[in-house]
Amino acid sequence: MTEQLETLRRRARPDDLESLRRLDRALQRSGWRVAEKTPREWISEFSRCPLDRHLSIPAEAETLSTAGLAAVPPLVETLRTKELSPKHELDVRIRAHCVSTLMLIQPPPTCAIPALLETLRTRSTRLRRMTLWVLTRKLIPQPTSLATRELIACLESKHEPEVRAEAARALYTLKGPLPPEVRRAALGRLTDVDKRVRRGALRILARLPAPDPEVRTTVEEQAILDDANRLEAASTLLHFDEPRAFEFLQEEVLCAESPQATHALLLRSFLALQLIERLGARAESTLPALRRVSFHPRLEPVLQAAASSIARGRLAARMPAPSPDQLRDERAVRLLAPPPAATPDLPPDKALTHWAAGFLPYGRELCARIALAAARHVAVLWENESPLNGTPREALDVLEEWLCDPHDTMGRRVVQEGNVTPSQLCAPSAFSASWSTTFATLCVPTDEQRSEWAPYAQPLGSAEGGFLGSAVLSACRALGSRSVITWALGSSAEPSLLSEQEAAEEVRKAIVAEVLPWVCGTWDPVVDIIRLRRELLERPPASVNTGRYPP
Known part of the structure; x- marks a missing residue:
């Protein structure tokens, strides 16, 4: 038996x-x-x-x-x-x-x-x-006839807006091409009284492989009429490669143009800037709008991140790839070498910390760059949890300034800015993202300076490589929502955004993309981006009116 x-x-x-x-x-x-x-x-x-x-x-x-x-x-x-x-x-x-x-x-x-x-x-x-x-x-189901029938029935449920909103989310996360009846159901929900349902319907339409003129026109009308979901409608139009999407995107950014802008308007501008950051160089046409809101202190970190993303895309496109000789640099070889294979005793995130720990002998600057890349890749997870209430990017921006001009005064400021303890009521992903930033800033001081500036700071006991390994491990946990001690709605057992293997691979990919050009000497993804970002955000000189022609 x-x-x-x-x-x-x-x-x-x-x-x-x-x-x-x-x-x-x-x-x-x-x-x-x-x-x-x-x-x-x-x-x-x-x-x-x-x-x-x-x-x-x-x-x-x-x-x-x-x-x-x-x-x-x-x-x-x-x-x-x-x-x-x-x-x-x-x-x-x-x-x-x-x-x-x-x-x-x-x-x-x-x-x-x-x-x-x-x-x-x-x-x-x-x-x-x-x-x-x-x-x-x-x-997550496949778009079978049973799945689409039952989910559409929930999407059309009366007097249950929460059910309709979750059904819309389930439909746009289906694995595989969506059948025609889903398109019809989504178009019908664009007039729903609940803004969450309308948002879900727009995301369903964004999944369509080749939208017809009716869908394009309807989504454009939604961007004009639906103030609560204008950004989502613009995002859907971006999936359709509609140039007008950037007009709507700039309108959302300019919600914060007035110094007396309300919290709701600031939030709309904040979310639009996050979308621009994801688009990178593709959103270069929005730079005039970015310049017009660059004065607002509550938007400064995410605005700089958006401008940096545009600068990064522009530089990456025109800078040369590393030559074979440059890739023979010992540090480049280590960067491109895969981490140890995962085992039951060595999960993928721990294997990545072992890989990161191998860079400790190469000095503080390289370690700080690796930690910065890992922490910056997940900083948005904290912003999603608590927009406009401070962000880890503020500490990461100071860390970038230290890399441009490494001196003790700036190093102390980096540690002070990163000294943030997240609430245990926040989501596990935001909790880990915040700690990733804190550990990244603690890679800057020497052991003697750390004992003076942050005497009680301790790395994660489960991470190899001290504060560098702790920053990398926390970033992996943030992407995978790996269980940590929080009390987000009574539980920290959120399902993973990514598997542990996928999270570790994504963090490593971000590190290599950020550090390899600097190691090889082709360009500096920190210093060069800051320089170009300042140029992009600088207002052009005002035109001189000679009195003969309109300015």
């Missing part, structure tokens, strides 16, 4: 429900238990677990999830049972805890997606929102 079980375990696949059912039947015959109870006995306990407004995961669900794929068949069976209890409240409670358990199981059981889609028919706003949340972030 043991050999048969092992064979069935090896053949069990997260996308094949029948293979899991065969394993389940064999485990039932063997009397297998999870913490002294069978999976079905654990499911029977769900009726006693309250379903609070934060949808917290009970201990029973966490225990059952440790069974892995073996728990999937009874969970799917429970979800597909027509009536679990005569009392509607208990029925919803059991189904909700089944959904949360499926979310926790690794590897993600994609074979349970049809059962989750069928759960959307249940008459419970809370359960439907929870199921849509899982389908959006953890178990």
Whole structure:
């Protein structure tokens, strides 16, 4: 029996429900238990677990999830049972805890997606929102007829704006080309009373491979009429390569042109600047608008980041690539060498800290540049959490100034600006992004200076390479939302934005792109960008009116 079980375990696949059912039947015959109870006995306990407004995961669900794929068949069976209890409240409670358990199981059981889609028919706003949340972030379906039918039904749900908003998000995150009926449903939701639903509809339209004139015209009208979603409409037009998108984008930036601009107008300008930063050199036509709001102190960090992104794109396009001789530099060879292979004892983020620790013998400047690249890549995650309330970029801007002119006074200021402790109520990604900046600034001082300027600072005990490794590890955690000690809505178990491997690869890619040109001597992605950014933001001289012709 043991050999048969092992064979069935090896053949069990997260996308094949029948293979899991065969394993389940064999485990039932063997009397297998999870913490002294069978999976079905654990499911029977769900009726006693309250379903609070934060949808917290009970201990029973966490225990059952440790069974892995073996728990999937009874969970799917429970979800597909027509009536679990005569009392509607208990029925919803059991189904909700089944959904949360499926979310926790690794590897993600994609074979349970049809059962989750069928759960959307249940008459419970809370359960439907929870199921849509899982389908959006953890178990993302393909655009099958079942998926589109059930999600569109939720998108058109009356009197449930939260359900409609989550359904729109689920539709624009579907894997694969969207069918025509999704286009029709999205166009119909552009007049929804809830701005979140309208925003989701615009993001669905942005997924269309070749939008027709009707969609283009409708989105342009939305940009004119929908003040709350003008930036989203402009972003959708950018996906269509519409030149007019930059006009709308500049209008959003100029919301903060008045010195008496309200917080709401500043926020609109802030978000537009973030979009310009993502566009890079493509948004060069927005520079006149950037110059007109450059006076505002609350926008300065993100405005400089947007201008730096434009400058970076322009410089990267015209600067020469490193020559083979330049790539033979010992530091360049180390940069291009892959980190150690991940193992069960050495996850990808820890492997990247081992790779980063190898640069410690090359001096503070190289280490500071590596840490700066990692921290800057995730700084936006803190800004998304707390826009207009300070940003790690302020410390990173001072760190860049130190790299331009490294002296002790500036070094002390770098450490002071980076001395920020994020709230444990913020999201895990923002928490880790903030700490990545703090650790990056602590790469600047020598050991003696650090003992004077930041006597209580300590690197992460789990990171190799001191403060450099801590900055890199925190950046990886921020991108992957790896669990840290926070209390964001009662839980830090947010599903990963990226897998641990993907997060580590993205951080390393950002480091190499930022540091390799400087190591090879082709150009300096810190000093050269700052110089060009200042030129780009400098106002052109006013034209002289001679009286003969209009100025």
